Structure formats: structure tokens, C-alpha cells
Amino acid sequence: MPTTPSVLFVCVHNAGRSQMAAAWLRHLAGDRIEVRSAGSAPADEVNPAAVAAMAEVGIDIAAQTPKILTSAAVAAADVCITMGCGDACPVFPGKRYLDWELDDPAGQGVAAVRPIRDEIKTRVERLVAELLP
Numbered sequence: 001m002p003t004t005p006s007v008l009f010v011c012v013h014n015a016g017r018s019q020m021a022a023a024w025l026r027h028l029a030g031d032r033i034e035v036r037s038a039g040s041a042p043a044d045e046v047n048p049a050a051v052a053a054m055a056e057v058g059i060d061i062a063a064q065t066p067k068i069l070t071s072a073a074v075a076a077a078d079v080c081i082t083m084g085c086g087d088a089c090p091v092f093p094g095k096r097y098l099d100w101e102l103d104d105p106a107g108q109g110v111a112a113v114r115p116i117r118d119e120i121k122t123r124v125e126r127l128v129a130e131l132l133p
Contacts, residue, residue: 005131006034008077014039014066016047016105017083020117023054023061024124032132038073042066050105053113057121079131 007025009018014037022037029035043066054061071092074080079096084104091097100123105113 009037011083013043015043016050038069049113053117
């Protein structure tokens with residue numbers, strides 16, 4: 001029986017980009033892909049503009065909380081996708097690493113977050129197509 005692929009999204013604060021990416025992947029892949037997100041320096045709460053932007057497309061991330069990035073989380077992932085956290089993410093052999101360059105939604109309003117949300121959706125759709133042939 002094939003194992004479920006596991007994806008870890010990482011950004012600095014785990015409050016915007018990585019939360020939106022994880023939410024999109026959960027929404028698009030359901031339980032066919034295991035999804036985690038974390039930050040190298042987690043914020044106290046998810047970015048309210050990211051919560052609002054995702055709510056506009058019917059995805060609720062208000063209950064999510066930023067989590068600290070651990071080596072165990074990276075070790076458990078098949079694919080680790082970083083978003084502007086530089087070298088903070090530990091590297092393990094045999095893992096697939098992707099770096100998505102995306103604008104940081106921190107301090108931005110919903111209008112500025114919408115294009116980031118939509119770009120993340122496009123990238124997550126491509127990822128789903130790769131992981132679930």
C-alpha cells in the first residue's frame with residue numbers, strides 16, 4: 001500500500017504564507033497528502049489579513065496557531081517548501097526541498113494579501129498534480 005506523501009511548509013513566522021499554503025493543500029488534497037506548517041520564529045497569531053483573504057475563498061484558518069519549526073517535522077516530511085526563511089530550515093538527505101519566493105504578507109492589508117494567496121494556490125495546485133498522479 002503506498003504511503004501518504006507528507007509536505008511541510010516553512011516561513012519565518014508561520015503566520016501568513018505557510019499557513020495559507022497548508023490550508024490550500026488541505027483544501028485541494030484532503031487526506032491524500034499529510035500537511036504541516038511551521039516557522040523558524042513563530043508569531044503569536046496567524047496574520048489577520050491572511051485569515052481574511054482565505055475566508056474570502058471559503059477556507060477558514062482562524063483557528064490555526066503558528067508552530068515552531070523542529071528537525072523532527074522536517075525529518076517526517078517528504079517535501080519541505082520554504083518561503084523566505086533562508087537557512088533556518090534544517091536539511092536532511094533524501095528530502096525534496098523547494099523554495100517559493102513569495103512576498104511577505106506581514107503588515108499588509110487584505111488587498112495586498114490576495115495576490116499572494118492566489119499565487120500560493122497556483123503553486124499548490126501544481127504540487128498536488130506532482131504528488132498525486
